[in-house]
Amino acid sequence: MRSVEAIAEEIVAREGGYVNDPDDPGGATNFGVTIGTLARLGMDLDGDGRITPEDVRRLTKAQAREIFVKHYFHRPGIGQLPRPLQASVFDMYVNSGAHAVKILQRLLNDMGQRISVDGGIGPQTVEAAEIAFGSAPGHLGDAYGIARRNYYYALADRRPASRKYARRRDGGKGGWIIRAEEFISPRYRLTDAEHKRRVAAWG
Numbered sequence: 001m002r003s004v005e006a007i008a009e010e011i012v013a014r015e016g017g018y019v020n021d022p023d024d025p026g027g028a029t030n031f032g033v034t035i036g037t038l039a040r041l042g043m044d045l046d047g048d049g050r051i052t053p054e055d056v057r058r059l060t061k062a063q064a065r066e067i068f069v070k071h072y073f074h075r076p077g078i079g080q081l082p083r084p085l086q087a088s089v090f091d092m093y094v095n096s097g098a099h100a101v102k103i104l105q106r107l108l109n110d111m112g113q114r115i116s117v118d119g120g121i122g123p124q125t126v127e128a129a130e131i132a133f134g135s136a137p138g139h140l141g142d143a144y145g146i147a148r149r150n151y152y153y154a155l156a157d158r159r160p161a162s163r164k165y166a167r168r169r170d171g172g173k174g175g176w177i178i179r180a181e182e183f184i185s186p187r188y189r190l191t192d193a194e195h196k197r198r199v200a201a202w203g
Contacts, residue, residue: 004079007087008068011094014179015064018057023161028053031064032094041067068094076101077121082133084141088183092148095179099151101125107147108132145184152176153198160202167199 002010015032026034038059039051045058072093073079078086085104092100098119105117105125113128133140156166156176166174173181173195181189190198 004069004073007090008065011068011091012061012064020053028056030056030059031061033059033064033067080126081129085144088145103147103151107143142185142188145180149180152180163202171196
């Protein structure tokens with residue numbers, strides 16, 4: 001498996017630079033780090049006593065990587081999960097916080113485990129993930145990636161303003177779907193036609 005630092009580097013590259021999209025509930029973001037994260041961590045990068053979009057602009061790639069490794073991998077305990085899950089759950093945690101773990105917990109329940117869906121990686125979640133991995137070692141990573149892709153589609157179903165993240169203007173796969181499918185084996189990725197059928201109801 002790639003190192004945590006290498007995965008964080010890939011996440012930074014995937015996230016891109018500064019954006020402040022009014023349709024994004026996260027607000028101003030740089031390299032995937034939101035203004036809310038900077039506020040939570042007290043990172044006043046311009047020293048004016050406030051956390052503003054200007055602080056987000058000043059964030060460096062190195063700072064973003066450090067934040068991801070410390071606060072989005074080690075702190076939630078992603079390293080306790082089976083290795084085939086770690087990169088995808090880490091990437092999803094950067095993108096959606098504790099929803100990344102809730103997706104996993106729902107999947108584990110669907111696979112016959114009985115654990116709480118609370119977004120926290122505790123002993124029960126770790127044990128359930130190990131059991132699921134033991135029973136389907138070649139499939140758990142794909143199953144999580146597919147569940148993650150389904151989460152994005154469902155989110156866009158409910159929130160029209162988010163559909164541009166799941167579907168490009170030309171009807172092709174948007175960034176959310178492409179991102180999820182990077183962690184899914186090619187045979188389980190949707191064809192362009194399958195994707196277009198999935199989003200056809202959006203108009």
